[in-house]
């Protein structure tokens with residue numbers, strides 16, 4: 001694949017550099033079917049991103065879907081960096097942990113406790129649901 005048909009992708013969370021490789025394209029799918037695709041020579045940008053899945057097409061046309069939580073995407077001449085709170089490959093997802101997080105968030109959302117941070121609970125629920133969806137193989 002020619003140099004102009006690929007770019008460097010980095011997916012970084014505070015705990016690890018999950019991905020650092022040359023790719024052909026990426027598509028971020030999040031909330032209500034919204035998506036953002038990046039191909040080589042995309043215009044530079046910085047944007048906030050929501051929790052969702054990232055479909056990565058490598059230079060051999062192989063596709064991989066990973067989980068990404070909310071963060072930022074930066075597109076520059078050097079490549080694409082996606083900096084997020086957390087990111088996992090499908091095989092790294094602990095399903096029991098995600099189910100527990102889902103239950104916890106649901107309980108918080110229906111609780112009448114005025115000290116519950118509803119937005120935080122909603123975001124935790126979305127993360128858990130995307131993880132479960134990817135682990136079941138239904139995402140992307």
Ligand code: ATP
Pocket residue numbers: 015069085086087088092093094095097098101124127128131
């Ligand atoms: P939890 O309440 O279970 O911590 P969370 O959505 O609040 O879930 P994050 O803040 O997104 O967790 O992630 C914190 C760290 O834990 C990250 O390194 C992330 O990769 C890891 N992590 C969280 N949930 C899972 C999971 N179900 N499987 C694997 N790793 C997970």
